[in-house]
Amino acid sequence: MRRVIELRRGGADAFVGSLETVLDIYTAAMRPPPDQLSGRMAIMRNHATYPEFVCVFAGAPEIVAFAYGFRGAQGQWWHDVVRRALYERAGPVIADDWFGDALELAEIHVRPDFQGKGIGRGMIKAICADRTERTAVLSTHDAPTAARHLYRSIGFLDLMTEFVFPGGYETYAIAGTRLPLA
Numbered sequence: 001m002r003r004v005i006e007l008r009r010g011g012a013d014a015f016v017g018s019l020e021t022v023l024d025i026y027t028a029a030m031r032p033p034p035d036q037l038s039g040r041m042a043i044m045r046n047h048a049t050y051p052e053f054v055c056v057f058a059g060a061p062e063i064v065a066f067a068y069g070f071r072g073a074q075g076q077w078w079h080d081v082v083r084r085a086l087y088e089r090a091g092p093v094i095a096d097d098w099f100g101d102a103l104e105l106a107e108i109h110v111r112p113d114f115q116g117k118g119i120g121r122g123m124i125k126a127i128c129a130d131r132t133e134r135t136a137v138l139s140t141h142d143a144p145t146a147a148r149h150l151y152r153s154i155g156f157l158d159l160m161t162e163f164v165f166p167g168g169y170e171t172y173a174i175a176g177t178r179l180p181l182a
Contacts, residue, residue: 005122006058006060007119007126009127010057011054011055015066015068016045019044019045021066022044023040047106050071050076051070051073052070053069054068054127058122065119065123067109067120067123067126068105068106070106071102072137076104079099079102083099085163086098086160086174094159098176103127104136105138106138108147121154131180134179136179137159137175138151139173142161152175154177155177157176158173158175160173
């Protein structure tokens with residue numbers, strides 16, 4: 001018998017109240033160096049202050065996955081860095097089209113033992129539902145990963161590839177889709 005995983009939406013307060021659990025899931029899914037975890041927690045806490053922040057938790061009673069996003073705006077680090085790079089690579093019309101009114105999907109993570117069960121897809125659809133933004137954008141490793149396959153299957157297109165964030169070394173793809181999702 002397949003266990004049904006419940007999805008529930010939450011706002012900034014619910015997210016901040018669950019940050020330790022969220023960081024555990026992030027760590028299990030991404031396996032970052034331990035010295036980066038306190039910085040990641042600070043980034044996530046800050047994201048919860050952004051306009052129209054929304055998160056989705058999967059699992060009840062135990063949370064096994066989370067995703068969140070917010071309205072992108074000038075002054076947000078990721079937004080500014082990626083929009084400027086797209087502006088330089090593709091021009092102002094493309095950059096404004098994709099980032100002028102965008103839902104930015106910042107984090108989407110599922111515990112490894114729950115991956116491949118449609119949870120990520122369900123969370124993305126739940127976050128994107130009823131949004132007023134014109135587009136949704138995200139970054140993902142520029143490799144043939146399961147996550148990248150998922151995003152493409154939902155309708156995300158590569159806007160940029162071989163992108164390296166300032167101070168980084170890994171390559172990323174910046175992807176976007178039109179809202180509402182098909």
